[in-house]
Amino acid sequence: MDPCSSDGDDRLYLEELVEKSLIHLQLWKDVVVEDKLVVWKGVPVRLLTGCPPHVLSHDEKPADGIGREYILPVNMTQYKEEQVTLAFLDIVFSELCAKDTKRIILAIVNTDGTVVFYFVYNGVHKPKRN
């Protein structure tokens, strides 16, 4: 990606914010920005990967160990403008993730200084018991 373009600036800042938030607020380990890149509607998209400090959902068995998670950063404005469509997520799963990846984490960056995280599963997933 061209770091000089304005889109590049936005993208880099977005990745940096999510990375900082994961490491220093959520206390994740080994967080890295991946090299692989796809362009969706003119916007370059990269994923982050990292290890959470504990199992993320109590439905998972701790026996499986804590795996690396994929994180997809988007801006709230882009999210509201419906950049995140099924077709987009399909491309993210097929181009940016390892084969048979079950889920990614959508990191939505708001302009009030918060990042909110949501699971996105590839296909139908049994709902978690609350």
Added chain:
Amino acid sequence: MAKPKGKSLQQRYKYPLPIHPIDYLPSVILHNPVSWVYWAYCFWKATNIPSKRVHIEFEGGVNFPHIVVQDKDDMKYLWKNGFFGTGQLSRSEPTWLERQEGASKERSNDLALEKITERRRIQRLEFKKERVKLEKQLLDLRRNGGNIEQENALLVQEREMLRMFKQRQQEEGLGDNNSVVEESMIEGTAVDHEYVDIESLELMSVEATFLSFALPILDISPKVLLSRLFGPSNDITYGDIHKFITHYVTYHHYRSLGWCVRSGIKFGCDYLLYKRGPPFQHAEFCIMVLDHDKSKDYTWYSSISRVIGGAKKTCVLCYVERLLPEDQIVEYWRTDNFIKLFGSYRVGEVIYKRWIPGKNRD
């Protein structure tokens, strides 16, 4: 939530806005006219215009600018006087540095919001594990062909045990699960055990506008701020600014009525209203900003009301009405007549509540 001492909170967050009343005038002694003159002189000389403005930076690219405050004292000042902004590495109040220092000293009585949340989550998790264990017993009983009475007895027993478990957790309070939290928090950006603060305070565009247009706090004029956010005013069309204006008008409306207004992103709404501020009590109302002449389909109202209801808050639909034609508004924007511009809108609100016949008898 743990309750810190009420009085110190009152003192700590004495002012609801970063502008303070003139409260340092000398006393007047009735039989001493000189004191009247002195008082009048002090009153005439007194000002509550802040001596120093808060500096903001724009970060990120042009499309999605983030407004941040980096000076340590300014961050504290904005938080303490009306709860403006959010620490980028905290839940709300910028406490990252304190948390790091606290973790390395292993202070166990630290009441940072992040720690309370973490502990509550751990407790909830333990409760759920316990529940699964007990449910397995019931399943086993059913598989082995237990009769209804046995089942009911077990159910009663289970319920009792879960209740006891929860009670025990509450009694243990927030004190016990420290080790889990502390351990995971020790890693940080330590340089010889001195932490470098890497956190900035981020302001929403409406907050920055309020602190520049309504109060003289930021070192930027509303004109410069808004052209930085929306581009040169000559190219502006009404469509570009409509959403921002309705949101700002709503924000200003509640701020001027004395509410503490913060972002509602965690509850899927536009704003949260606090009576005084986050350290005092939970937010009571969730605000959704809407155009007065547009309607959404029913599922939209239903779904946000369920989310908000789940958080035990009240959903307020805030309808904003434009009183002047669009080109008049754009004209005001171009000529920086923001007082007239924001004054050309009217705000009306409706509470939306799910009604359950069995529960809402009164």
